[in-house]
Amino acid sequence: MSIEVSIASCQHRFVGYWGYGNPLILAQYLQTLAEDDWCISADAVNGKLISLSAAGLPPDDVWVRIDDDCLHLGRDGFGRVTLYWLQLEQVIWFASQLQLLLPLVADPQVSIPGLYGYSCFSYIPTPLTPVDRIFAVAAGTEQIWRDLGAGKICQETIQHQVNWREGSAQIDREQKAIDILQTHLIAAVERQIADLRGETVGVFLSGGLDSSIIAALLVRAGVKVRAYTLDFGVEGNAEYPYAAQVAEYLQIPLVRVDATPKRVETALIPTIKALDLPFGDGVTVPLYLLNQAASQEVRIVFNGEGGDQLFAGWTNKPLIAASIYQVAHPERDESFADRYLRTFHRLWGYEAQVFQSAVYDQIRQIQPQDWLESALDETQTQSLIHRLRRASLILKGAQNIQPRATNLAFAHSLHVRSPFCDRELAAWTFQVASSLYLQGACEKYILKRAVADWLPPEIVWRQKRGMGVPLTAWCLNEWWRSIGRWLNPGILEAEGYWQANLGARVAMGNLGGGIQGRRIGEILWLLIVWQLWREQVLGESKGNRSLNHPFWLPHQVWHKMRSFE
Numbered sequence: 001m002s003i004e005v006s007i008a009s010c011q012h013r014f015v016g017y018w019g020y021g022n023p024l025i026l027a028q029y030l031q032t033l034a035e036d037d038w039c040i041s042a043d044a045v046n047g048k049l050i051s052l053s054a055a056g057l058p059p060d061d062v063w064v065r066i067d068d069d070c071l072h073l074g075r076d077g078f079g080r081v082t083l084y085w086l087q088l089e090q091v092i093w094f095a096s097q098l099q100l101l102l103p104l105v106a107d108p109q110v111s112i113p114g115l116y117g118y119s120c121f122s123y124i125p126t127p128l129t130p131v132d133r134i135f136a137v138a139a140g141t142e143q144i145w146r147d148l149g150a151g152k153i154c155q156e157t158i159q160h161q162v163n164w165r166e167g168s169a170q171i172d173r174e175q176k177a178i179d180i181l182q183t184h185l186i187a188a189v190e191r192q193i194a195d196l197r198g199e200t201v202g203v204f205l206s207g208g209l210d211s212s213i214i215a216a217l218l219v220r221a222g223v224k225v226r227a228y229t230l231d232f233g234v235e236g237n238a239e240y241p242y243a244a245q246v247a248e249y250l251q252i253p254l255v256r257v258d259a260t261p262k263r264v265e266t267a268l269i270p271t272i273k274a275l276d277l278p279f280g281d282g283v284t285v286p287l288y289l290l291n292q293a294a295s296q297e298v299r300i301v302f303n304g305e306g307g308d309q310l311f312a313g314w315t316n317k318p319l320i321a322a323s324i325y326q327v328a329h330p331e332r333d334e335s336f337a338d339r340y341l342r343t344f345h346r347l348w349g350y351e352a353q354v355f356q357s358a359v360y361d362q363i364r365q366i367q368p369q370d371w372l373e374s375a376l377d378e379t380q381t382q383s384l385i386h387r388l389r390r391a392s393l394i395l396k397g398a399q400n401i402q403p404r405a406t407n408l409a410f411a412h413s414l415h416v417r418s419p420f421c422d423r424e425l426a427a428w429t430f431q432v433a434s435s436l437y438l439q440g441a442c443e444k445y446i447l448k449r450a451v452a453d454w455l456p457p458e459i460v461w462r463q464k465r466g467m468g469v470p471l472t473a474w475c476l477n478e479w480w481r482s483i484g485r486w487l488n489p490g491i492l493e494a495e496g497y498w499q500a501n502l503g504a505r506v507a508m509g510n511l512g513g514g515i516q517g518r519r520i521g522e523i524l525w526l527l528i529v530w531q532l533w534r535e536q537v538l539g540e541s542k543g544n545r546s547l548n549h550p551f552w553l554p555h556q557v558w559h560k561m562r563s564f565e
Contacts, residue, residue, distance in 0.1 A: 003147055005066055007050055008033040008040050012410040014050050015095035016064065018071040018145070019153065026091075029103065052096055054080040054406040055192060056300070056415035059423070061406075062137070064094060069147040074160055078306070078421040079139030079398025080406045082276070086134045090153060092145050098276050099537060101134050108132070108538060115497060115530075116363045117371060119347040119354065122280035122526055123400040125371040130278060131538065139398035164390040164430060166381040172433035174449065180428065181450040188422035189217040192302075200224040202294040202301040204287075205254065207242025209444065209451075209460065210304030214419055215250055216454040218302060225252045228294050228301075230286050232468055233260040239468055242459060249456050257293045259286040259469075261478040267292075268528075269536055274411030278533035279404045280346075280526035282469040288408050295412035305405050306420030309392035310429055311444040312385055312437035313464055337369035337376060340391065345519055346526060350512055353505075356496050385434035393426070471521025476507065476555045483507070484551035486528045495540070503527060504551075 007016030008030050015033065017026060034040055051063035061081035065072040073094055075083050086093045086101045095101050102108055114128040124130055126138040137143050142160040145153050171177045193201075203215045205227040218225045229243035240256065247254035264285045271288040272278070294301050307313065341348045348368055351360055375394035381387040402421065409416035419425075436446040448460050475483060487503030505511050506523050515523055534540045551558065 003066075003069055005049070006030055006040070007064070008038045009050055010038045011413065012052065013096050013100065014052070014064075015093070015097075015100040016050070017091050017093045018066065019091040019147070020089070020151070052081050054402075054409070054415065055417040057192060057195060057417075062096065071145040072142055073137050073144075074142040075137045075139050077140035077164070077393075077398065078402055078418075078426075080402045080416075080418070080421060082403050082407070083137040084129065084134055085137065085143065090151050092153070098129055098131065098134060102131070102538070105131065105133060108134075110497070110534070110538070110540075112359060112362045113366055115359070116351075116366055117368065118278060118280065118530060119351075119526070120341065120368045120371075121344050121395075121400070122346055123404075124277060125395075126399055130533070139394070164380070164393055164426070166383065166386045166390075167431040169431065170433040171431055172435065174436060174446070177432050177436055177446050178450045181432075181446060184422070184425045184428055185213070185217060185419070185450065186220075188419040188425045189214070189221055191422065192417045192419055193218070193221055193223055196223060196300075198224070199300075200226050200298055202298040203227050204290050204294075204301060204303045205229050205243045205246060206304075207239045207244075207246055207459065208304070208464070209448065209455075210307030210420065212246045212304070212455050212459050213307070213447075213451050214302050214304045215246060215252065216451070217419065219250045219252060220454070225250070226294075226297060227252050227254045228257055228290050229254060230259045230290065231256050232286070232470060242462075245456060246459055249459075255293060255297075257286075257289050259289055261474040263289065264474070265479060265482065269532060271408070272529060272532050272536055275404055275407050276537070277403075277407075278529050279400065280529045281400070281404075282471045282522060282525045284404055284408070284529075286469060287405065288411075291408045291412045291414060295414055299413075300415045300417060301409060302417045302419065303405060304420065305401050305418045306393075306397060307444070307447070309389065309397040309401075310420050310426060311447040312389050312434075313444050335369065337372045340372055340376060341368055345514070345522065347523065350515075353511060354499060354502055356499055359497055381430075383434040385437050386430060389429070389437070471525050472518055473521070475521045475524045480551055480555045483524065483528070486531055487524070491531075495534075498527065507551075507555075 003019060005016070005018050006026065007014055030040065048060070048063045048065050051060035053059070053061050059076065061076045062083040063074045065074070071092055073083055073085060082096060084095050084098050084101055086104060088104065093101055093104055109132045111128060111130055111132045114124045114130045117125040117128055118130065126136040129136050140159060142158050144156050144158065148154055171180070201218065201223060203211065203218060203225055205211050205215055206229065215225060215227060227243065227247050229240055231240055244254060267285050267288050271285045274288060275284060291301070347354050351363060355363065372391070372395065375391040376387065378387060381390055402418070405418070406416055432446060437444065439445040442448070443464060452460055483503060489500040492498045492502065493500035503524065506515065506520060509516050509520060511523070
C-alpha cells in the first residue's frame with residue numbers, strides 16, 4: 001500500500017496533502033498554485049519534507065516529515081510560524097496559512113467555539129481556528145497520523161520538547177544571575193546574526209526596555225542597524241521621544257513611521273489579510289506599517305517580542321495581589337483561571353449581552369478555563385511567578401504575539417528575528433529564583449539589572465507602558481462614521497452572531513462597568529477586526545449595508561441624544 005504525498009511551496013508558504021483522495025481534484029489545486037509562481041517541491045532535508053523558520057535560520061519553527069507511513073506536523077514551542085490541517089476523507093491537507101486551506105472546504109462555516117475564544121482573548125485558542133473542520137497545530141506539539149491500512153488513519157498528539165518547566169536548583173544570587181544572563185543575551189543575538197555579511201538590518205524600536213535591549217545588543221555586536229518607530233499623532237502615548245533617546249544614545253538612524261488614524265484605516269484591510277487569522281489587538285495595523293516601511297530598505301528585522309513573557313512583565317502584579325487576596329478571603333468563589341481570564345480585558349463574562357440567542361445557547365456549555373488548563377498547570381512549576389511566566393509564553397506569546405509578528409513580516413517578504421525567542425535563554429530563565437523577577441513594584445528586575453550599563457537609565461528603569469494606540473479616541477472621532485459600516489446593525493442582525501446594537505452599546509459605555517475609557521476602543525476594535533476578517537478572508541457578506549445606522553450623527557451629538565433617552 002502506498003501513500004500519496006504532494007507539496008507546493010514558495011517563500012514563506014506551503015500547502016500539501018498526505019493520504020488518499022481524488023487525484024484529479026488534488027492535481028487541479030496544485031496546478032493552480034503552480035501557475036501562481038509556486039514551485040512544487042517534496043525534497044527531504046534533514047529528515048523533513050519541508051520546514052519554515054521565521055528568522056530564515058535554524059532551528060525550524062514548523063516542519064512536515066513523512067516516515068514509515070506516518071505524517072508528522074510539528075511546531076516549535078515559541079509558536080512563531082503557524083501550521084494548519086484539514087481532513088477530507090482519508091486525506092490530510094496541511095498548510096502554513098489558513099487561507100490556503102479555505103478553497104478545499106466547499107462551504108466554510110464559522111467555528112462557534114473559535115468565535116467564542118476570540119471574544120475572550122482577542123485571538124483564537126489552538127487547536128481551534130475561526131473555521132469549522134480546519135485546525136491549528138498547537139505550539140510545542142507534534143501531530144502524527146498513521147496509516148493503518150484498509151483506508152483507516154489514526155491520529156495522536158505528542159509534546160515534542162520540554163514545555164517551560166521550573167528547575168529544581170534555583171539561582172538566587174543576584175550578581176551570578178546577572179553575569180549568566182548577560183552571556184545568554186549576547187549569545188542569543190550572535191546566533192541570529194551568524195549569516196550577516198555586513199548588511200544593514202532593521203529593528204522595531206518602541207523606546208521600551210525590550211526593543212531597546214535588542215538594538216543595543218546589535219550595535220555592541222557591530223551590526224549596522226536602522227531603527228523604525230511609530231508616530232500615533234497627538235492622541236497617542238508619546239513613545240517617540242524615548243525611541244529617539246535610545247537611537248541617539250546608540251548612534252543609529254531612526255525612521256519615524258506615520259501611524260495616524262487615516263493611515264491606519266487605509267492599512268486595515270491589508271493588515272487583516274496579511275494576518276490570516278483575526279487578531280483583535282490594536283497594535284496589529286501599526287506593526288503592519290512598521291514592516292511595510294522596513295521592507296523598503298532591509299530584508300531582516302529584529303524585535304523585542306518575548307521579553308515580557310520571559311521576564312515576568314505585564315499582568316503579574318495584579319494576579320499576585322489577587323492570589324494573596326483569595327488566600328485571605330477564601331469565601332470568594334473564584335478560580336485562578338477566572339482571574340487569569342480577566343487579565344485579557346475582553347468579552348468573557350458578557351456573553352449574554354453580546355451574542356445572539358442561538359450562539360449564546362451553543363457556547364453556554366463551553367468553559368474558557370479549559371483553554372488555559374495546560375498553560376496554568378501548577379504541577380509544572382512551584383512558584384507563582386514561574387507559573388505566570390510559563391502561561392504567558394504558551395498563551396499570550398505563542399498563540400498571539402509571535403504568530404502575528406511573523407505573519408506581518410512574511411507579508412512583506414521579511415525575515416523577523418526575536419532574540420528573546422531563544423531556546424537556551426528561555427530554558428535558563430526557569431532556573432532563576434522568582435524573587436529576582438519581581439522586587440517590590442519593579443517588574444523584570446533581573447533583566448533591568450543585567451542591561452543597566454547598556455542603555456540610558458531613563459529607559460531601563462521607567463515604568464512599563466503598553467503601545468499607545470489611542471483606539472477609543474479614534475473610534476469616537478475620526479472613525480465614527482466608518483464604525484457604522486464596519487459594525488452595521490443590519491449586517492450584525494443578519495449574520496446571527498453579535499447582537500445588532502452591540503457597537504452602539506459599547507461606544508456609549510453601556511455594556512458594563514469594566515468596559516470604559518480605553519476598553520471601549522479595544523472592544524470596538526475586537527468587533528471591527530472580526531467583521532472585516534469574516535468579509536475579506538472568509539468571504540461572507542450578509543445583511544443590508546444601509547446608511548441608516550446609529551453612527552450617522554457626529555459622536556458628540558449622538559452621545560448627547562442617547563443620554564436623554
